[in-house]
Amino acid sequence: MKGVSGWFTLKGKSVNSIAYSFHRLTGIVLLLYLIAHLSFLTSLRIGEETYTAFISITVRPETLPLDSLLFLATFYHAFNGLRVVLNEFGLLYEARKVLIYLMTLLALLFWLYSTYMMYVFLTG
Amino acid sequence: MEREVLFRIRRFDGEKEYWQDFRFTARKGMTVLEGLYFIKENLDGSLAFRASCRMGICGSCAVKINGKPRLACETQIFDVGDVLEIEPLDNMPVLKDLIVDMDGFFRKHEAVKPYLIRKDDDYENPKELLQTPKELHAYYDFSLCIKCGACYSACPASATRSDYLGPAAITAAYRFCADSRDEGREDRLALVSGSEGVWRCHFNAECSEVCPKSIEPAKAIQKMRLMSAIHMIKSIFR
Numbered sequence: 001m002k003g004v005s006g007w008f009t010l011k012g013k014s015v016n017s018i019a020y021s022f023h024r025l026t027g028i029v030l031l032l033y034l035i036a037h038l039s040f041l042t043s044l045r046i047g048e049e050t051y052t053a054f055i056s057i058t059v060r061p062e063t064l065p066l067d068s069l070l071f072l073a074t075f076y077h078a079f080n081g082l083r084v085v086l087n088e089f090g091l092l093y094e095a096r097k098v099l100i101y102l103m104t105l106l107a108l109l110f111w112l113y114s115t116y117m118m119y120v121f122l123t124g
Numbered sequence: 125m126e127r128e129v130l131f132r133i134r135r136f137d138g139e140k141e142y143w144q145d146f147r148f149t150a151r152k153g154m155t156v157l158e159g160l161y162f163i164k165e166n167l168d169g170s171l172a173f174r175a176s177c178r179m180g181i182c183g184s185c186a187v188k189i190n191g192k193p194r195l196a197c198e199t200q201i202f203d204v205g206d207v208l209e210i211e212p213l214d215n216m217p218v219l220k221d222l223i224v225d226m227d228g229f230f231r232k233h234e235a236v237k238p239y240l241i242r243k244d245d246d247y248e249n250p251k252e253l254l255q256t257p258k259e260l261h262a263y264y265d266f267s268l269c270i271k272c273g274a275c276y277s278a279c280p281a282s283a284t285r286s287d288y289l290g291p292a293a294i295t296a297a298y299r300f301c302a303d304s305r306d307e308g309r310e311d312r313l314a315l316v317s318g319s320e321g322v323w324r325c326h327f328n329a330e331c332s333e334v335c336p337k338s339i340e341p342a343k344a345i346q347k348m349r350l351m352s353a354i355h356m357i358k359s360i361f362r
Contacts, residue, residue: 002214006283009214012191013278013330020280020328084327090346096329 019100023080026073033070061122068115075110079103125152129201131159133171134211136218144168150201156208157185157196160222173222180336183272186213187222193274195336213277229273232289236297236315241308259304266299266344268337275331275341287320291331291341294322298344301351313355322349 002009007024010017040058043050057063083099086092092099131146146163157175164171175185178197185196188211189204201208216224244251275291276282282290289297297312316322322345329342 001286002283004284006214006280009191012188014333016329016333017280020326020330087329088327088346088349090350093343093346 015097015100019080019083019104022076023084026077026080029070029073030077033073059122064115064118064122067118068111071114071118072107072111075107075114076104079107079110125202126150127202127206129159130207131163132207132209133163133221134209135171135221136212138220141218152202154201155197156187156189156194156199156201156204156210159201159208160196160210171222172220181270183270183336186272186274186277186336187211188213188277193272193277193334195272195274198336213273215277215279215282216273224273226273228286229276229290229292230271232293233271233296236289236293236300236312237308238293238296238300240300240303240306241311242305243307253305255304262304263299263302265339266295266302268339269295269299269341270337272336274334274336278328278330278334280328280330281324281326285320285324288324289316289321291325291345294325294348295339295341295344298348298351301348309351310355313352316348317352317356322352325349 008021010021040051040054043054058067080100080103083096083103086099087096126149128147129150131148133144133146135142135144146167148159148162148167150159157178160171160173160175164173173185173187173196175197176182177184180195180198183195186193187196188194188209189196189199190209191211193213196210210222212218212222212224216226216229219225240253242253269292271292273292275295279288279291281288294316297316300306301309301312325342325345327342327346331341331345332338332343335341
């Protein structure tokens with residue numbers, strides 16, 4: 001058996017596997033984010049000052065690229081997940097490759113817009 | 125038209141794995157399988173690979189060519205390029221060079237009962253089972269599987285779970301479940317509805333991309349998944 005490396009082996013594979021690998025990768029990123037997010041929220045139990053100190057580390061212009069990448073991972077995972085759900089219900093199976101391109105395009109558009117909105121929010 | 129090509133073959137001697145290069149002059153129309161036979165007959169007699177029909181029917185010559193599982197007998201060398209990396213199929217233990225142990229693959233195929241199940245089986249007095257063209261078309265494409273293992277090799281779910289039935293076995297299960305003459309649907313659905321069955325598929329659909337017979341195993345799995353979901357809901361109310 002090839003093991004987990006089989007999820008990320010792209011040599012000789014089609015766009016389906018690229019989408020699949022990115023879906024796994026963004027899923028792992030979102031899981032890590034969820035752990036960090038819940039840790040931040042849990043810090044409220046220690047006190048509001050601790051929570052504010054934590055938040056001040058991440059909500060600043062220098063961390064915008066990281067926030068932007070997180071949004072990219074989120075939108076990609078969401079839109080590609082929608083495609084997988086559709087296909088797994090037996091819908092639009094024949095158009096699965098077109099759907100990959102369409103969903104990736106939608107994810108990129110949402111990502112660019114959200115990054116712009118975050119930039120405006122942080123820079124005023 | 126002739127030109128020199130390089131075959132980079134991943135070999136295994138039972139203990140260690142290594143790459144070996146073979147250069148030879150290939151002619152137009154020459155298949156990868158013919159190239160492998162040329163190497164075996166002229167360059168290195170110890171090279172081991174499987175082949176039988178040489179015409180895309182038996183499925184025994186499936187190997188990875190430049191990363192993609194394909195039938196060596198149906199792939200022309202010049203269609204791939206001048207450098208060909210040839211490896212054994214993934215997700216199956218390698219026995220020697222390009223030969224993999226397909227025992228587990230066939231056991232899974234056998235497990236889904238890939239044959240017609242009838243309550244009125246009577247071999248002494250056989251009777252004709254009629255079928256309309258529409259009923260035939262419901263499963264015909266899926267009956268063309270040659271069990272080459274290309275889909276199983278490309279499947280990332282099979283890469284991480286050795287108990288996953290895999291695309292070929294589930295396609296075989298669907299082929300018989302969709303057959304109007306069959307009466308064994310309940311037996312098969314019980315088999316493929318478990319965690320090692322259709323729900324393990326995460327729709328990579330690479331199986332459909334590599335299938336040399338274009339039978340779309342991913343489609344069969346999704347159809348089987350729907351059938352399985354209905355079966356599970358019905359079983360709650362029984």
